[in-house]
Amino acid sequence: MSLTNELVKGIWKQHPLFRILLGMCPTLATSTLAVNAIGMGASVIFVLVGSNLVISLFRNVIPDKVRIPVFIVIICTFVTVVDLFLHAYTPDIYKALGIFIPLIVVNCIILGRAEAFAQSNPVLASVMDGIGMGIGFTWGMLMLGTIREILGAGTWMGMQVTSPDFPKAIVMILPAGGFITLGFMLAGMNKIELMQKERGK
Amino acid sequence: MAKKQFSDVQIFIILTVVSVASAGILAFTYNFTKDPIAKSEARKKEEALRIVLPPETTKINSQKITVEGEEVELSIGEDKNGAVLGYAIQSITKKGFGGEIIFLLGLDLEGKITTYNVISHTETPGLGDGINSEKFKKQFTGKNYENFTFKVVKDGGNVQAITAATISSRAACKALDKGLKYFKAYKTQGSQK
Numbered sequence: 429m430s431l432t433n434e435l436v437k438g439i440w441k442q443h444p445l446f447r448i449l450l451g452m453c454p455t456l457a458t459s460t461l462a463v464n465a466i467g468m469g470a471s472v473i474f475v476l477v478g479s480n481l482v483i484s485l486f487r488n489v490i491p492d493k494v495r496i497p498v499f500i501v502i503i504c505t506f507v508t509v510v511d512l513f514l515h516a517y518t519p520d521i522y523k524a525l526g527i528f529i530p531l532i533v534v535n536c537i538i539l540g541r542a543e544a545f546a547q548s549n550p551v552l553a554s555v556m557d558g559i560g561m562g563i564g565f566t567w568g569m570l571m572l573g574t575i576r577e578i579l580g581a582g583t584w585m586g587m588q589v590t591s592p593d594f595p596k597a598i599v600m601i602l603p604a605g606g607f608i609t610l611g612f613m614l615a616g617m618n619k620i621e622l623m624q625k626e627r628g629k
Numbered sequence: 630m631a632k633k634q635f636s637d638v639q640i641f642i643i644l645t646v647v648s649v650a651s652a653g654i655l656a657f658t659y660n661f662t663k664d665p666i667a668k669s670e671a672r673k674k675e676e677a678l679r680i681v682l683p684p685e686t687t688k689i690n691s692q693k694i695t696v697e698g699e700e701v702e703l704s705i706g707e708d709k710n711g712a713v714l715g716y717a718i719q720s721i722t723k724k725g726f727g728g729e730i731i732f733l734l735g736l737d738l739e740g741k742i743t744t745y746n747v748i749s750h751t752e753t754p755g756l757g758d759g760i761n762s763e764k765f766k767k768q769f770t771g772k773n774y775e776n777f778t779f780k781v782v783k784d785g786g787n788v789q790a791i792t793a794a795t796i797s798s799r800a801a802c803k804a805l806d807k808g809l810k811y812f813k814a815y816k817t818q819g820s821q822k
Contacts, residue, residue: 519669601754
């Protein structure tokens with residue numbers, strides 16, 4: 429197990445959104461615009477690396493029986509501290525990310541990685557895992573956001589990219605569009621993997 | 630996984646330590662960031678007020694007024710000689726598609742809407758958040774009760790609703806209407822004094 433391996437696996441092979449299907453709720457809710465992916469992605473990477481680091485650091489003193497409450501306390505503390513500091517010292521970033529930060533607490537990717545990885549792996553590997561998963565999450569969000577924003581609002585990153593009389597499919601920025609896009613993305617990922625396997629034979 | 634076994638007493642101690650440590654960190658961070666947060670909020674509020682008040686405004690006087698049992702914040706923009714240039718009034722509606730929307734209305738001396746700004750909302754991105762777009766805002770410029778009905782066309786008013794966001798548009802109408810009502814009450818209260 430090399431460190432690069434821990435980093436890369438979250439980007440494709442164990443992609444948090446399209447492979448492990450974690451963190452669906454905030455994903456579907458905030459992937460209406462491509463630009464949200466940047467804000468959400470940045471905050472998730474930050475919190476995920478931080479919580480993985482702390483949990484991995486204390487992994488030998490956290491009793492198995494009560495690990496979930498301990499993880500949750502650590503994650504919530506982390507998120508709240510990040511929230512307060514951003515609010516106090518970087519008002520502009522807070523304005524852009526403010527609405528996403530509370531959503532991170534309920535993002536199962538964080539707890540999922542604490543449970544599946546950080547609690548049983550050394551610190552450096554856990555940090556790599558956090559970065560990789562965070563990047564995977566970000567590009568997944570970016571894909572979903574791009575598809576939904578272009579089809580649903582005719583814009584990308586807030587810029588008009590289609591002709592004004594392009595028929596906007598409003599359903600795409602509503603919850604249903606989130607599920608539809610996610611479904612097609614999952615199917616696409618499965619297809620690519622199947623093709624890779626066949627070529628491998 | 631060969632994990633260390635812990636006795637109940639140890640688990641009790643560890644949980645207590647984790648909780649106390651977490652509470653301590655939070656309390657410290659909260660105290661440490663309290664003042665900068667208050668400052669940044671105050672600055673944000675002033676910036677929001679400056680958007681809706683005339684650009685020549687040098688001094689902003691904020692006061693609380695009570696209209697029909699509701700407490701409303703009214704800000705008066707004055708130039709350097711103390712002459713009143715315009716008013717800003719906050720109006721909150723809970724009728725948005727996503728819940729609460731906070732509007733800040735800018736009014737001229739005659740009580741006509743100059744512009745407004747949506748301070749906070751949870752409307753659908755790409756649809757309902759159009760209430761904060763210039764295109765939607767423009768139709769309210771220079772409007773008050775005398776020349777405008779603050780209802781969407783569908784409900785017999787003058788407001789062109791945003792496509793597929795009638796609820797958000799209705800909420801905007803309601804909030805602006807309420808803001809004007811507050812202002813009217815303020816004016817009559819003021820003249821009685």
